[in-house]
Amino acid sequence: xxxxxxxxxxxxxxxxxxxxxxxxxxxxxxxxxxxxxxxxxxxxxxxxxxxxxxxxxxxxxxxxxxxxxxxxxxxxxxxxxxxxxxxxxxxxxxxxxxxxxxxxxxxxxxxxxxxxxxxxxxxxxxxxxxxxxxxxxxxxxxxxxxxxxxxxxxxxxxxxxxxxxxxxxxxxxxxxxxxxxxxxxxxxxxxxxxxxxxxxxxxxxxxxxxxxxxxxxxxxxxxxxxxxxxxxxxxxxxxxxxxxxxxxxxxxxxxxxxxxxxxxxxxxxxxxxxxxxxxxxxxxxxxxxxxxxxxxxxxxxxxx
Amino acid sequence: xxxxxxxxxxxxxxxxxxxxxxxxxxxxxxxxxxxxxxxxxxxxxxxxxxxxxxxxxxxxxxxxxxxxxxxxxxxxxxxxxxxxxxxxxxxxxxxxxxxxxxxxxxxxxxxxxxxxxxxxxxxxxxxxxxxxxxxxxxxxxxxxxxxxxxxxxxxxxxxxxxxxxxxxxxxxxxxxxxxxxxxxxxxxxxxxxxxxxxxxxxxxxxxxxxxxxxxxxxxxxxxxxxxxxxxxxxxxxxxxxxxxxxxxxxxxxxxxxxxxxxxxxxxxxxxxxxxxxxxxxxxxxxxxxxxxxxxxxxxxxxxxxxxxxxxxxxxxxxxxxxxxxxxxxxxxxxxxxxxxxxxxxxxxxxxxxxxxxxxxx
Numbered sequence: 001x002x003x004x005x006x007x008x009x010x011x012x013x014x015x016x017x018x019x020x021x022x023x024x025x026x027x028x029x030x031x032x033x034x035x036x037x038x039x040x041x042x043x044x045x046x047x048x049x050x051x052x053x054x055x056x057x058x059x060x061x062x063x064x065x066x067x068x069x070x071x072x073x074x075x076x077x078x079x080x081x082x083x084x085x086x087x088x089x090x091x092x093x094x095x096x097x098x099x100x101x102x103x104x105x106x107x108x109x110x111x112x113x114x115x116x117x118x119x120x121x122x123x124x125x126x127x128x129x130x131x132x133x134x135x136x137x138x139x140x141x142x143x144x145x146x147x148x149x150x151x152x153x154x155x156x157x158x159x160x161x162x163x164x165x166x167x168x169x170x171x172x173x174x175x176x177x178x179x180x181x182x183x184x185x186x187x188x189x190x191x192x193x194x195x196x197x198x199x200x201x202x203x204x205x206x207x208x209x210x211x212x213x214x215x216x217x218x219x220x221x222x223x224x225x226x227x228x229x230x231x232x233x234x235x236x237x238x239x240x241x242x243x244x245x246x247x248x249x250x251x252x253x254x255x256x257x258x259x260x261x262x263x264x265x266x267x268x269x270x271x272x273x274x275x276x277x278x279x280x281x282x283x284x285x286x287x288x289x290x291x292x293x294x295x296x297x298x299x300x301x302x303x304x
Numbered sequence: 305x306x307x308x309x310x311x312x313x314x315x316x317x318x319x320x321x322x323x324x325x326x327x328x329x330x331x332x333x334x335x336x337x338x339x340x341x342x343x344x345x346x347x348x349x350x351x352x353x354x355x356x357x358x359x360x361x362x363x364x365x366x367x368x369x370x371x372x373x374x375x376x377x378x379x380x381x382x383x384x385x386x387x388x389x390x391x392x393x394x395x396x397x398x399x400x401x402x403x404x405x406x407x408x409x410x411x412x413x414x415x416x417x418x419x420x421x422x423x424x425x426x427x428x429x430x431x432x433x434x435x436x437x438x439x440x441x442x443x444x445x446x447x448x449x450x451x452x453x454x455x456x457x458x459x460x461x462x463x464x465x466x467x468x469x470x471x472x473x474x475x476x477x478x479x480x481x482x483x484x485x486x487x488x489x490x491x492x493x494x495x496x497x498x499x500x501x502x503x504x505x506x507x508x509x510x511x512x513x514x515x516x517x518x519x520x521x522x523x524x525x526x527x528x529x530x531x532x533x534x535x536x537x538x539x540x541x542x543x544x545x546x547x548x549x550x551x552x553x554x555x556x557x558x559x560x561x562x563x564x565x566x567x568x569x570x571x572x573x574x575x576x577x578x579x580x581x582x583x584x585x586x587x588x589x590x591x592x593x594x595x596x597x598x599x600x601x602x603x604x605x606x607x608x609x610x611x612x613x614x615x616x617x618x619x620x621x622x623x624x625x626x627x628x629x630x631x632x633x634x635x636x637x638x639x640x641x642x643x644x645x646x647x648x649x650x651x652x653x654x655x656x657x658x659x660x661x662x663x664x665x
Contacts, residue, residue, distance in 0.1 A: 042492055043490055047378065047385045048385075049382040051625065052618045054628065056621070083317045086314040114633060145494070172643060173640070193636075215622055217490040243639075259635065
């Protein structure tokens with residue numbers, strides 16, 4: 001036995017970039033976040049070789065979860081080849097040796113900015129959402145210390161009032177993405193800016209979801225089979241974006257969340273936002289062997 | 305596969321980075337060395353904001369980012385965070401600093417004397433265009449004083465304490481090795497004194513200046529008098545496992561102490577220190593520290609406000625992230641807006657008597 005056989009070769013950084021002390025802290029905070037669903041856990045949030053606000057929170061969680069047997073999918077706005085998604089996926093794979101994929105069905109970890117994939121995620125998959133602003137109360141209370149106290153007291157009156165005022169002024173709730181949602185009947189969270197279309201996918205889901213804000217140093221989680229209920233009044237039902245009737249100009253898919261593409265001659269056409277779902281639909285139409293998983297929405301209707 | 309062919313994110317980002325690096329040209333040790341030697345104040349600023357004292361690495365970061373300061377700081381911080389914390393140095397005491405410049409605006413003269421040291425304060429800021437005309441500038445030699453200034457200078461606040469002008473120093477209730485480390489734990493509020501000063505030490509110079517200046521102009525409640533401003537070098541004293549204390553090297557440091565008015569029979573002091581020589585930053589930061597005690601929540605001199613908003617890596621990162629596509633969230637906003645407009649149009653078109661009024665609750 002020699003010293004060389006007991007030690008590892010020198011490397012510039014630890015496995016998965018983050019060092020053991022950073023990962024230990026993250027694991028503790030991630031477990032805590034699972035234990036108290038929807039509650040924001042502060043963490044040190046180390047610098048990573050990527051600018052803050054570009055997915056550093058999601059990246060730290062993914063780097064803590066990843067192992068050489070993982071298969072990682074990274075999407076931005078639903079697309080796997082968005083420039084930043086490509087950059088993050090390349091980095092994760094380089095520092096961890098994990099396999100890369102565009103296919104939701106074959107991913108063990110899906111890191112995403114602003115979307116939940118359309119195909120139903122399974123018990124053995126983890127969704128990591130990148131979060132710019134983890135605080136649903138920021139709009140009504142910019143001071144973090146006061147907002148923390150409000151969460152502790154479950155004091156969400158100001159949020160409800162904002163939603164009510166929107167109905168009075170505009171005839172409907174004007175909240176776009178990041179719709180405030182009650183988790184496990186206790187903590188209101190912002191489901192990161194995913195569209196309203198995607199929020200029902202987190203409710204009683206089979207998969208675990210982590211939401212991590214690197215810049216703001218907060219992470220929270222929605223464990224499997226946990227209630228996620230958008231804040232709505234009993235006489236004003238929750239409204240997702242009216243995309244059910246739109247058809248993708250490339251894949252012919254309809255009934256999914258779409259990107260609107262403005263046209264020179266006025267008007268718009270649409271492309272399915274979950275880009276790999278579109279690719280798979282095209283491949284299937286061309287006769288290639290492709291598996292499309294069950295989707296959360298069927299014919300434009302959410303069906304859990 | 306037409307869907308895929310029209311995209312090509314991976315190739316685009318690689319070529320875009322190549323274009324940036326091509327514009328900067330090859331980087332070698334000589335270029336890094338030139339930056340380190342000719343731009344010491346820039347190197348100091350970057351080391352301070354990165355909270356990593358290594359002139360060579362800071363110069364390298366400047367070289368590889370072409371002097372894009374927020375990028376240079378980010379590169380250094382990302383490198384720093386992967387490094388193990390080998391030892392914790394003994395806290396630096398003011399009267400141990402190998403002082404090269406130390407001034408006070410509070411008194412005409414102070415024990416130990418006013419030591420101007422290297423400064424541009426009294427220079428005429430004239431651009432040396434002669435250099436471009438082919439006449440190199442050679443700095444005139446410095447005439448030595450009759451007696452050299454003492455290397456170590458006492459702390460003015462210590463003299464003020466003896467006179468009963470400043471509250472007695474309290475014994476620290478935390479052992480030096482247990483002082484919380486901002487780079488290993490999150491900043492929470494109310495922040496510990498250690499976290500506040502650490503956060504200011506690594507804050508973005510321009511950001512601290514802007515908020516400190518706002519406080520000085522009148523948006524704060526205390527107008528600063530510079531009690532003591534000090535530039536010097538501090539020994540990094542660490543303990544060998546066998547128990548011997550030794551200096552592992554020296555770092556350039558700046559520190560400022562500002563004071564204002566009396567509170568509870570004593571002068572209040574605001575303090576800031578940072579790696580490298582950066583006078584503007586420490587004076588502005590000490591002013592923010594001084595103003596914090598009575599700052600209204602939400603004001604620019606409240607610690608939560610200025611500590612969050614002067615964090616260089618977070619602020620610059622978030623600012624540039626708005627270049628990322630946001631079309632999903634935008635689509636969500638458009639959907640709500642179009643629906644609200646359609647509802648209004650329908651309501652306006654309906655006969656007046658059938659219009660639904662919002663029930664008053």
